Amino acid sequence: MRISSFFFLFFFVMTFIMMLFFAFLCDISLVMLVKAGRRKHCYSLKSLGEACYGRLGGRIIDGILILLLFGACVLVMIIICDLVVPVTEEICFRSS
Secondary structure, eight states, rough: OOOOHHHHHHHHHHHOOOOHHHHHHHHHHHHHHHHHHHHHTSHHHHHHHHHHHHHHHHHHHHHHHHHHHHHHHHHHHHHHHHHHHHHHHHHHSSOO
């Protein structure tokens, strides 16, 4: 086995393990949010933040959600803009 293929395999396996670990952490945080919401009888993140931390907690949750959704929109726009040029070139300037 060459060194380059060893590094490729090693980093592939480590990346897969890290993805599983972070997926597990996301699952745990979601379960904790659902349990906290059921205990406080809250069915939205903002109402849960207000129930646990007061009015300021609800505003902090609103701000965090706005930042998260803005980041997701920027990511989608970057992906779309990166894909438009190659697809357009392939469709319009395809050599027959």
